[in-house]
Amino acid sequence: MHPAVLGIITIIVGVGGCVGYFYGANLFLDKVLFPAKGPNAGRNINRANIIRPWLFLLPAMLALGLYLAYPVFATLRLSFLERLPGNQYAFVGFENYTRMFAEPKFMEAMRNNILWLIVVPAASTALGLLVAQLTDRLRWGSIAKSIIFMPMAISFVGAAVIFKLVYEARPEDVAQIGILNHLYLLFGGAEPQQWLTIPFWNNFFLMIVLIWIQTGFAMVILSAALRGIPEETVEAAIVDGANPFQIFFKIKIPQIMGTIVVVWTTITIATLKVFDIVFAMTNGQWETQVLANYMYDKLFRANDWGMGSAAAMIIMLLVTPILVWNVHNARKEMR
Amino acid sequence: MDGLSGQKPAVVWALNISVIALVLLWIFPTLGLFVSSFRTGDQITASGWWSAMFPAEQTLQFRAIDPDDNRIETDAGVFVVEGNVFDGGDALTIDSWGTSSRALDAYQIGDTADLGDGETLILNTDGSYIWQGDDEQISGRGQRLFINATVPPDFTLDNYSFVLFDEDNSEGMAKAFFNTLTVVIPATIIPILIAAFAAYALAWMDFPGRALLIAAVVGLLVVPLQLALIPLLSLHNAIGIGKGYLGVWLAHTGFGLPLAIYLLRNYMVGLPRDIIENARVDGATEFQIFTKIILPLSFPALASFAIFQFLWTWNDLLVALVFLIDSSGQTTVMTKQIVELLGTRGGDWEILATSAFVSIAVPLIVFFAMQRYLVRGLLAGSVK
Numbered sequence: 151m152h153p154a155v156l157g158i159i160t161i162i163v164g165v166g167g168c169v170g171y172f173y174g175a176n177l178f179l180d181k182v183l184f185p186a187k188g189p190n191a192g193r194n195i196n197r198a199n200i201i202r203p204w205l206f207l208l209p210a211m212l213a214l215g216l217y218l219a220y221p222v223f224a225t226l227r228l229s230f231l232e233r234l235p236g237n238q239y240a241f242v243g244f245e246n247y248t249r250m251f252a253e254p255k256f257m258e259a260m261r262n263n264i265l266w267l268i269v270v271p272a273a274s275t276a277l278g279l280l281v282a283q284l285t286d287r288l289r290w291g292s293i294a295k296s297i298i299f300m301p302m303a304i305s306f307v308g309a310a311v312i313f314k315l316v317y318e319a320r321p322e323d324v325a326q327i328g329i330l331n332h333l334y335l336l337f338g339g340a341e342p343q344q345w346l347t348i349p350f351w352n353n354f355f356l357m358i359v360l361i362w363i364q365t366g367f368a369m370v371i372l373s374a375a376l377r378g379i380p381e382e383t384v385e386a387a388i389v390d391g392a393n394p395f396q397i398f399f400k401i402k403i404p405q406i407m408g409t410i411v412v413v414w415t416t417i418t419i420a421t422l423k424v425f426d427i428v429f430a431m432t433n434g435q436w437e438t439q440v441l442a443n444y445m446y447d448k449l450f451r452a453n454d455w456g457m458g459s460a461a462a463m464i465i466m467l468l469v470t471p472i473l474v475w476n477v478h479n480a481r482k483e484m485r
Numbered sequence: 486m487d488g489l490s491g492q493k494p495a496v497v498w499a500l501n502i503s504v505i506a507l508v509l510l511w512i513f514p515t516l517g518l519f520v521s522s523f524r525t526g527d528q529i530t531a532s533g534w535w536s537a538m539f540p541a542e543q544t545l546q547f548r549a550i551d552p553d554d555n556r557i558e559t560d561a562g563v564f565v566v567e568g569n570v571f572d573g574g575d576a577l578t579i580d581s582w583g584t585s586s587r588a589l590d591a592y593q594i595g596d597t598a599d600l601g602d603g604e605t606l607i608l609n610t611d612g613s614y615i616w617q618g619d620d621e622q623i624s625g626r627g628q629r630l631f632i633n634a635t636v637p638p639d640f641t642l643d644n645y646s647f648v649l650f651d652e653d654n655s656e657g658m659a660k661a662f663f664n665t666l667t668v669v670i671p672a673t674i675i676p677i678l679i680a681a682f683a684a685y686a687l688a689w690m691d692f693p694g695r696a697l698l699i700a701a702v703v704g705l706l707v708v709p710l711q712l713a714l715i716p717l718l719s720l721h722n723a724i725g726i727g728k729g730y731l732g733v734w735l736a737h738t739g740f741g742l743p744l745a746i747y748l749l750r751n752y753m754v755g756l757p758r759d760i761i762e763n764a765r766v767d768g769a770t771e772f773q774i775f776t777k778i779i780l781p782l783s784f785p786a787l788a789s790f791a792i793f794q795f796l797w798t799w800n801d802l803l804v805a806l807v808f809l810i811d812s813s814g815q816t817t818v819m820t821k822q823i824v825e826l827l828g829t830r831g832g833d834w835e836i837l838a839t840s841a842f843v844s845i846a847v848p849l850i851v852f853f854a855m856q857r858y859l860v861r862g863l864l865a866g867s868v869k
């Protein structure tokens with residue numbers, strides 16, 4: 151069948167199925183199971199109202215359970231197993247983990263991931279805050295923000311191509327077509343550099359791509375937070391003779407600290423999962439491996455499900471503190 | 486009022502200039518790719534894209550016309566071929582020229598190139614040449630000519646027609662574009678519907694365990710989808726879906742749901758309580774309240790999530806790699822196609838830039854058209 155036809159059928163079946171399920175289940179509940187008439191009308195209405203929320207929640211709970219909750223446990227289980235020929239599994243305890251920790255490529259991925267986790271959220275948040283503050287009272291500020299926000303819409307793969315062109319190096323005797331090398335030579339560099347192949351520093355050239363994308367996100371949220379600051383606090387500071395920097399660091403920042411933390415953690419999660427950029431630009435060569443790409447390598451290139459799952463569990467482990475913190479905050483809010 | 490943008494003109498100037506610098510820094514990389522997608526491969530390698538607006542020096546390769554058909558015997562044993570390298574095209578300003586790829590700029594205009602054993606070639610300003618030699622020399626294939634000329638700025642749409650519409654181009658983007666669209670539309674619509682009902686239940690219905698479920702959704706929000714790859718692929722294989730559109734639709738639905746439920750619930754909770762209570766008092770069923778009141782009022786939140794999910798599924802690589810693309814390559818999506826091109830056509834920037842821009846263009850249009858909703862959604866999702 152032609153995929154387009156299949157797609158249209160899926161939309162019709164999916165949407166129709168959902169609507170039909172919700173409508174039909176409600177109808178069934180109200181008319182057949184617990185009809186709101188007859189001798190037990192009152193009791194029936196109450197019973198129907200106890201069941202109804204679960205009717206509304208059922209598809210979502212099934213999908214969430216199957217596609218997000220179950221895999222966490224399945225992956226945990228797989229990380230303790232070794233796949234044997236013929237779809238058999240053997241329990242190997244922590245062997246996948248010990249093997250993985252012994253691999254230099256894994257330690258490299260860990261080191262790089264930690265670097266990413268330190269640099270990207272900090273740089274994106276700081277730059278986003280800077281732009282948000284600078285454009286706050288600018289007449290054309292919204293245009294500037296639009297442009298800095300734009301990379302949000304660009305795929306990691308698209309961004310990888312964009313920055314590959316920026317980093318492109320050509321032999322010394324012909325024209326440079328990568329802007330970075332062009333500027334490097336212009337400002338006294340000796341010879342064109344293959345930026346992505348310089349160990350250690352190439353990590354930063356990859357991080358720039360993610361920072362470029364995430365700064366807009368940080369800016370949008372922090373800009374809204376800055377606008378939410380009560381004018382009186384700033385005015386009072388001006389009256390007291392505070393200079394602009396004091397106002398920014400001592401008055402504004404403390405008031406939006408909560409938002410800064412939210413932005414920081416959100417970008418941290420995005421950074422932890424970074425895959426496409428490394429996959430498309432270096433594929434982990436020249437010591438640029440990161441956990442997500444390492445895991446993909448193990449799962450689908452080396453076909454080692456045990457070690458791949460162990461790597462995935464490491465990512466999960468790193469996310470867990472933020473998960474707990476988020477849940478804690480959400481519960482506090484609801485009280 | 487504001488701390489940094491005081492009344493002093495110098496400060497205002499500094500502020501404007503630094504924002505301009507930041508904006509330029511942010512737009513420059515994308516602009517480079519955009520400009521490159523309208524240049525030919527020769528132009529891209531000859532000069533940086535930033536000089537595309539100005540004339541540039543390029544080395545062009547020509548071959549003299551077929552000597553066997555066009556040669557004229559002027560004297561006994563002396564054959565001559567005359568022609569013009571710019572035949573049928575615009576004349577360019579020639580700076581220097583050569584006859585071998587090892588010495589591209591060996592000669593000036595008016596020089597006579599000595600090709601050995603009395604064979605000669607003369608090139609004039611207007612591009613006309615005279616190639617002279619004996620019977621054996623002036624035969625076979627035409628003499629090669631390398632001309633260094635100043636080429637005026639020139640933009641072309643050929644890359645786009647090649648990448649999108651050329652039937653013979655096996656690496657074209659047309660099919661991948663279509664496949665991406667096929668993935669994206671159901672994967673955007675279905676989670677919205679499922680999430681809207683769940684969000685309503687979590688926002689406005691009272692039942693035991695509600696707080697726990699909301700906490701679970703918040704928790705699932707950050708679970709890396711990397712964990713889901715192998716268990717779900719095995720599951721899909723076990724129940725016979727295998728790799729394909731159905732699998733990728735289901736996967737995107739599952740992965741998109743936490744954010745959808747979270748965003749929609751946050752929005753619905755903020756709707757005025759009176760409307761809903763009044764409707765209940767008037768005897769409306771929950772289903773009616775949902776479809777007639779909540780859904781229309783929640784349009785901004787629905788639009789925000791729709792944009793998120795659209796951008797995310799359109800730009801996704803990992804989920805498509807794992808759940809959709811099989812070895813036949815028939816179901817490849819644009820992101821995968823571009824990664825493939827980065828491997829096989831790493832130096833052909835005209836193809837790479839154009840292909841990348843084809844995939845970037847649609848999200849950019851959506852972004853600029855619906856930025857308001859996107860910002861609103863971001864704020865609802867992060868700031869509480």
